[in-house]
Amino acid sequence: MLMKWLAGIFLIGLLAYAGWNIYAVQKSPKEGIEEGMKAPDFTLETLSGKSTSLSDYKGKKVLLNFWATWCKPCRQEMPDMQELQKEYPDVAVVAVNFTSSETNSQTVKSFADTYHLTFPILIDKSGVNADFNVLSYPTTYILDENGTIQHIRVGTMTKKEMKQKLDLK
Structure with missing residues (x-):
């Protein structure tokens, strides 16, 4: 019994x-690269050589931007991204450079210095941009605090559009 x-x-x-x-x-x-999916984690080095992972920004809204120095629309939106980072320090602006298309890493550093960029610039020599299916530059992924993709934008974004997609006041 x-x-x-x-x-x-x-x-x-x-x-x-x-x-x-x-x-x-x-x-x-589920993990993936479409809206509503959790963005796949990756680890890249910054311009200063520090290793950074996308998961390091969990708990923050993230503007994940894929760009290149030779991309004219990228040059247009970088100042807006810098202003956004200054105005909203609780939002993580993360720029992944398509480094394999650059002359060298010094080109990327010179670009960052010219535009006075203070947000992390990640050097992509391993193909993270391909993992995110980036076919055109710039491409921006807006992630919520849990790393879920809320919006994907191919092409330039203005500061106003960035604020709107990040749901900032």
Whole structure:
């Protein structure tokens, strides 16, 4: 009789555990590069050689921008990105440079110095831009505090558009 009770309790516990796991998996967004998905994590070096991961910014809204120095629209939006970072320090502006298309890393550093950029510029020699299916520059991903992609924009964004997509006042 005691064995039947223990087996019943064990079975109920097992079913509850399975139900909870199914609920937890359905509740969290799948990883991917489309709106509503959790952005895939990556680790790259900054211009100063420090290793940085996208997951380091969890808990903050993120403007993840893919760009290159030779891209004229990228040059247009960089000052707006810098102003946004200054005005909203709780928002992470992260710029991933398409480094394999650059002459060298010094070109990227000179660009950052010219535009007085203070947000992290990540050097992409490993193909993260391809992982995000970036076909045109600039391409910007807006992520919420949990790393979920809220918006994808191919082309230049103004500061006003950045604020709107980040839901800033």
